[in-house]
Amino acid sequence: MLQNQNKRNYLVDFKLYFKSWITTFRGKVTLVCLIGLFIIPFITTNTYILGIFYTFMIYTIFAASWDFLAGYVGQVSFGHAIFLGVAAYVTAYTTRFIPLAFWDFSTSQWVIIGPMPWWITLLLGAFIAVLFGLIVGIPSLRLKGPYLALGTLAMSLILYEIFKMSSLGTLWSNLFPGTVLFGTNGIGQVPPISQDPIIQYIIIFLIMCTAMAFLTHLVKSNTGTIFKAIRDDETGTKASGINTTKYKIIAFMISGFIAGIAGSLWSLRISGVNPGIFQPIYSFYGIIMAAIGGIATISGSALGAFIFVFLGEFLRLLGDNPNITGAIGGFVEPIFVFSIILILIIRFAEHGILQPALERLQNVWDLVLGR
């Protein structure tokens, strides 16, 4: 019965996995949605419409990174905007102020090639976010449950205040000359990924697909099993011989990396960043999106982000219409509506709407096919 399974052909494994995935209803729906998303820029290059889709894809990555940490590892962070903001700042700063250069040994000086390419700044931003994942992760070993949530919330507020300053004071700048902050205006004029909207769209699309596929695969892997065990019973996991400390830090770093990618794309996409990105409201956006789709469903984040971004945009348009705001006042304010939606979701669909929605869709589909 037992046989040696050390030799594996990963390509064959992947093909088999893909085949079995695509035969499921969920796989088919995902594929149709992805194809639909992919062809958008070939249908229209309207900046406004593409802009909404950029926001949707970036929020998907961000919400998925929160969902992974909270839903699969059980570490509820209320300061996830830390990773978003730090990576956005690093990306904006390196793109604007640090050119791509190499050290020429023959002349002993820096040779500047040109501006830093976007993908280097993106990775740099994500890696600094990983570093912050470590900084947030280490206190989390002592803090549990609500205290971790409060701790991360406080940390994001601290960063918000720090990045609002334009200088850290003479004491600091004497110690570290050349350190500058950018005050409330932040960094602007960051060049986009590409001037061609189609290329930019496809790049963000591919990054989103990679991030989602990575997270989906991760939570199904052996490491994912350990993460889920930590979520369900930490003491029990220790008693099974697992170093939970190590895995919790790894989880924070992975989540920081993914959220950092979202942050970097964010600053490249809106060509700049300001301290507002550290505000708790962005952390809550991520939580709302993940909760709408369903906590502990990575792909639910995509549905949640879709509803959040498009409904939010629709409400904003309604709010701009003086006839409507005159009639019902400020009740179309997005954050007001989403807070109510969040309360309703928690009360009536605590596992999110992805699973029920897929089941309904399958019923309708079966009906159409006459099964």
Added chain:
Amino acid sequence: MGIILEVKNLTKKFSGLTAVNDFSFEIHRGEFVGLIGPNGAGKTTVFNCISGIEKPTSGKIRFDGRDITGMKPHKIVNFGLVRTFQLVRSFKYMSLLDNINVSCLSPRGKKIAKEYGIDAYSSTILASVGLVDKARLPPVILPHGDLRKLQIGKALGTNPKLLLLDEPFSGLSHEEADVITDLIKSLYSDGVTVFVTGHVLRELMHLVPRVIAMHQGKFIADGPPEEVANNKIVLEAYLGRGGTFA
């Protein structure tokens, strides 16, 4: 045979309350030992100190020639000293297979499990505890007896040398308890040293060849079950002055 576990002058205090007081004993490799005592005697605290869940106030614990006093629980597990809990602990929202997989993914469990493939190895463990037909179900829907079996399965995944079973029979019917008894006996015959607690004497007396008795955190007796059951101090601890076992 050699000593596998040596506990010397173990003391554990909880802000003024002494739960375990100067407790010492030895277990030899391949032995099958019971730890008895009335409710609140400190059996679980002894287990918690040995397995690293709690740090002892004073005293030494040596396992397999190593000083493990105050070490982190996961390190102790990876030396081969594994415990189960009195209150059933399981990963509620994961399948039984994944529950076992976690143990098989620990550094010690992985050494063996890797050769066969983690899932295949976990399945054989599930089969050996009699849960293989429920491999895909989550623990939340299982009866208590199955959860007790799962606990033992989870411990087996880490390939233990010494197994500490904390009240493996609590909350079970006689039929269920008999199944667990058979399971523990088969483990013992496979060469695992087993150390088991219980506050109900009847089950343990028929199971183990040697029992250690404790009362109010203190050592009171050590020896074959018949001898300990007739020990005057043990009888007093359980039944009060002048009591006897029927």
